[in-house]
Amino acid sequence: MDIVELMEWLIQQGCWAVFKADGERTPGTRWMVMVSGGALGRDSFFRTDRASPDACLQDLLDYLETAGLSPFA
Template identity: 90%
Template sequence: MDVVELMEWLTEQGCCAVFKADGERTPGTRWMVIVSGGALGKDSFFRTDQPSPDACLQDLLDHLETAGLSPFA
């Protein structure tokens, strides 16, 4: 699953999602994902800052699994 497919799935679940690359940040945290609301719960908020898009994607998939959600189900 790529980032676009995952973001589409998240929006289908009613979540708000942001995937950001920021060249002004330090190299170890240039990528960020924020997901909130929807199937994660009204007051939910998840954020991860990582050195690569793949690391952000893995953190998000791990978080979704912990929350009992999976785009693979």
């Protein structure tokens, strides 16, 4: 699964999601993912800032697993 497929799955769950690349940030935090709402709950919020899109994807998948959601179910 890539980040676009995961974001598509998240919007189907009623969540909002942002995936951002920012060349002005330090090299270790140039990629960011934020997800909230929908199936995660109204007051939910997840954010990770990492060096690569793959690291952001893995953090998000780990978070979803702990929240009891999985795009693989």
